[in-house]
Amino acid sequence: MAASMDIVIQKYFAENSEEAAKELAKDLNKNSDRFLAFIEQLESHLTSTDNVTRGRATQFIGDVLELLPVAFLTTEQTEVVARFLLAKLCDTHSVQPHALKSLAVLTNRCKLLPNGLPEDICRTIFREIQNQTLSHSDRRSTYSIFQNLLGYSNKAVEQMGGDFVIGFIQQMDAEKDPRNLLICFNIAHYVSSRMPLGPFTEEMFEVLGCYFPIDFVPSPNDPQCISKEELVSGLRKCLAATADFAEYSLPLFLEKMTSDLQEARKEAMLTLIACAPVYRGRLTAYLGSLTSTLKREILMNISNDLVSAARQCIQAVYSAISPDELVENSMNDTLSASIVELYQDSVKYFDGSDTKKSCLAFSMFTSVAAASAKAFCVVTPLVLPSLLSHCSQSSQVSDQLLYMKELKDLVSLIQQFNSYKDVVQVIKDNHNALLELYETKLNQTDNIDLQLKSIEGITLLTSPSLCDAIDKAQVFATTLLQKSLHITDPLLRKSVLSSLHNLVLQSPSLGPDIVKSLTQACDSGAAINLVFDTLVQVVVNKDLFQIVNEFLLQRLSEVKTEDVSDALERIKSLARLFVQMKSDEQCVGLFLHTTVLQLLQSSVASTLQWTDASRECCALYMTEMRNFFKTLSQYLEKSDIISMWNRLTQLMLESNTTNIGIVGDFPTLKPLQPTSPWQHTRLITLLEGFITGGDIQAMVDHRETIFESMFILSQECEDSFTRASACRCLAVIFNKAPIGGEIHWLLEPLLERLRQALSPDRPLMNRLRALNTWLWLTKASECRGHSATSILSSYLFALLDDSELGPDVATGLAMIVQDMDDVFSPALRSNVTPLYKQRFFSLNIRTLLEGYERNKATGRQEHFLTAISSVTSYLPLQVLKPHLAKLVPMLLLGLKQDNSSLSNTLTLVSSAILHATEEVTPSVDELTNQLLDLAHTHKAMKVRILSLQCLESMTSLPVHKISPLQTKVVSNLARSLDDKKRLVRKQAVSARCAWISLGKSKK
């Protein structure tokens, strides 16, 4: 055994030290007793007269220890080894580093050091080691030892008191290596924050402060290098470690804060932000200089960065000197005195001659006010009056906006301090002035931004802590209400309504009065859409719900068939009311039992009233009803859906009108019969809406019957509204029906019937109806990625060859790639596969291109061209991109065709120009000629405008490709400047100016 250990030791010195250390550690790990034996074995080397051998032997101990588990050595063993290593510290200077290294390992591995040892280690190091004469890695050993001792034996070190402090200071003094410095900062932070520095405070500060601000650029060759930020935060923590540093660091910060170097100023401020909460009262001695320096920084307005740092800093300073508790009515304290002084120094900026400066000064006081509730109470009465007067008296809107922003920032602080009575009182004192300002702004300007700022302000004033009296809330409510009846700007409206909503939520007793005045406004000629919108927004509870519900239902029982606009708004608002209160069970119940029933009754009753003259009104009315039922089923619980479904199907299938509360006899309705009057068949759109919105799993009974009936209606009904509704309904059922359900078995026979209806010997009318249904089914199928998809779509492509139906198929294909969020969307629980449109395009574009080639001789190639235009114009460009090389020539051909898809083609060309430069560039000459021609001669202004837009987008192509065309395009575009349509001229100006300044903008 001993022999083998000896061999390993020989190996360590002879060749592979790492390997040897590993071998030995593995061996020792089995038996810790042998550690001392190992030291003994090593003795000849440890006592060798050769310094190098002695040093390596000393380090061998550390190398082995490092590979052994933590706490491997017993306390006694530790003591022996440590003492030995301490002795080696006193050896010659070439052995010292090895001893340090091993000690560093020892203090790291052995956590439980015998009493007295930590102190001895420290004292020996302090006595024997001239740290700054060692290499940077050896210095690191020294620091590691301290760090380890402070970690595991901190009590013992702390007991050393000043001896350790001064010892450490001497060891770290003048350290230059960034890694070492980072460790030093950690130690210094520990020492400064946990140990009394006593007489050594200044020394400690000196040894740290000399690095401030950190000036360090990491070496580009060292990827793991310490970053400047790590050093900065390390030092910042040290300086903020104790308030005792304040008297030394504050003059230093002040000096740096007035430096010419922006970096230094910023760092000084950020450090002060970190120190302020620790220094607290110590700041008072320097308060005047600090605040005036920070004020200067803010007003100089060098960069947003600096201003923001200075503002945070002034806030931190005042926050630090603020008393913990709000002392009432005492202005004689330091805080108040300093703020007042700062105000007196700054008051000259508030004269308004320089808006920028005044706003900066105001923002500074907002930061001061944010420091504490006390500060807020001092600042606000000082600056608010002049801020208010600037807001109201500035002659320019842009200035008003700036001041309003400052005002809002100041007043917003109320949210932070609303638990302080005094703060609330300060705002309350100015309540009227603020409200007056905001109201004036709301009423006197048409600048949206100013109005928005005013609404924000009013919203703040209506917060619960400020608006505690009902009469005040009432004042706000009146203001907001008035605005809500006029404002149409969506952003502003949203803000007014949400403010009003919160106000009613806060004081529900306001509700009935608001509703009352709204309903009166309705009679006195206010725009009903705005009134209804506001009405719905103020509904916050069941009582209000009932009142508003009842109000909206008025006049719905009798439909004025010649003018349905009022009814439409009411139905729309009822749907919104439902959404607003959908989570309130009682309201929903009420809604189902009164509102829904009444609407059903009204629709059924109206079937008697529509005449051929009011067909259009009926369509609008029924469409709104459809949307209502769609919204209803979208948010209903499953059980409610089931009962509503039964009610609706009974009405449709059995003409059961008593079920919906119609008393007495009502003529028999057969909405599902194609031969019924259109007034009856149009009722199916209610069912369609209901199916579109809700979960089809809850609509089980009679579903197949409905499906079949809808199919018949879609083919045979004479009313186009009914047919369209039936098609949508079919498509939705097909799209939503559960996989493997009966519907899918119905599909194949149904398609067979459609194929027959589509055969060329049938009348065109029948063929077109069948085509429309086929298109809808294809859309539904593509949407969910159904297995029948390819059958459906390939049949459509085959129909493109049909000389009679081809053009309709070609334009109809657009439907498949169009978004139809109203019919199919995840929110409506439809099955929508992501990227289905893209898949449709990628799978079928080749067919279309081939069809075009194949039909060049037949004259039917136009159908394919139109189909390509229809499909491509709704797809995102990145989908088209791989095909653009082929598509661009087709698009150019498409430009020659004067048909309805010309404008879509132009839209696509325009985006191709912008996003597929490479593909477009080769055809640039031909494209220019065609576009110039269209822009000048085409009869439709839309086409002329789009052509001009394309020409304008062409200026984004590589300049060298298009500059040869510049003269020609500029002179040709002059013709369009005199187009008879103003909108064309506008686009011509824009395109021509773009061509004139070709290449110049890039300078």
Add this chain to the structure above:
Amino acid sequence: MGGLDNANPVVFQATKERSVLPEEEDDSIVDKFDSREIFDLIRVINDPEHPLTLEELNVVEESKVKVDDNANTVHIYFTPTIPHCSMATLIGLSIRVKLLRSLPSRFKVDIEITPGTHDSEIAVNKQLADKERVAAALENSHLLDVVNQCLS
């Protein structure tokens, strides 16, 4: 360049986009050029000195634009922000160039300073009316860059 002529100009609010009337969407109706259309062309021109448009500085106003579509004439008065504004000619030139690029060539365009609003009114007016000088100015690439900046 020295400091700004007028460092702190009064800013006026910009007009909203012209709303499109139904007859403007109708292909069969001829839209005559009117003062608003010309005004829309020039109101967005940037001032050479401020990050503001001529409209925001009230240099151009719709009421000071006269157009007669049948007689092919356009007359514009513009008002420099201050009577000794050294940029008056440049502003006038920018307006002229913008209209050269944007109006059909059949229009005869006169651009003049609002009477009584500039110290060198007559000299500036004469210079702006001299097509030869305007043509030469626009071949000066430095000046053209400045004008293009105003028009961008």
Add this chain to the structure above:
Amino acid sequence: MFPFQGIVHTQTVKRLKEMHTLTEVETLSGHSDRVWCVSWSPNGSLLASCGGDKSIRIWGKEGEKWICKSILTDGHTRTVRSVSWSPCGMYLAAASFDATTSVWSRKAGEFECLATLEGHENEVKSTSWACTGNLLATCSRDKSVWIWEVTADEEFECASVMSTHTQDVKRVKWHPNKEILASCSYDDTVRLYREQADDWECFTTLKGHSSTVWAIDFDKTGSRLASCSADATVKIWQEYEPGNPECVATPDNVSTWKCVCTIGGYHERAIYDISWSHLSGLLATSSGDDSLCIFSEIHSSDSRNQPQFELVARVRGAHSQDVNCTVWSPTEEGLLASCSDDGTIKLWKLERDEK
């Protein structure tokens, strides 16, 4: 002060007017920008034109058609403002905004650039050859008029620089048979120069126009000068030599020139050019109102001191934009050339209406 001055309106003329019709004969297209100037060669066989496209075009007649025979593009880097032929028809001088004047010589039908005259500080606006062909005048926005001497070996030496105008000089024009030079300017005046004691001097300044004088032209005799201006009028100036019968004072024994007639009310905008035919005595004017006007002098009792002119033909919308220049053919009576911002040159024929 000017007893003879007066505005002649057609209404005051009592006799029957002899009306003429100006008919467009041909339109020459080719310039890709506005055409500033067109000029007949002395024998009337060639036309030179120039413009904003920085080129000079030479047009000649082939059969019945005028076609472009050469395009000189490498002479100037900016607009070529005007061109003028030497009296022998062998040289062509071109003035450009690039501050130079180029002189081209015609050899075997080909044009080559003989010299580029530098000296003006900025845009050169006009050039004119003296009747002898030994002197060339140029003028510029730098307010100066230069006279160049043509040496025997086809070199050009500056003989004099005259800076009497206070503004931009728009046009120079030599007397048809004396070495007297006229110039007109943005400073609203016309000035006349002569050589005196081996140097050139301005001997008289003609004031009367209220805005820029764009062009001037002498009549056949050179004792009358017509000027046209941005004030939309034409003025006729008469020379009174020392010892004239009207006893008009001639201080320092130098001819006095007086405005004897102002023709106004025909053009609505600036008149950019005027041409006084040496064959027919008719005046042609072109204007920013897109029109051309032809005026004829009425035989009257005192045509020297109180000449009267009447409008005998007018073409409104002669071009679709400003008409920059108009000039009578030196050899074919009634043939007129004009050019415009619309990029075209037009040839017109004036014919007396059949009664």
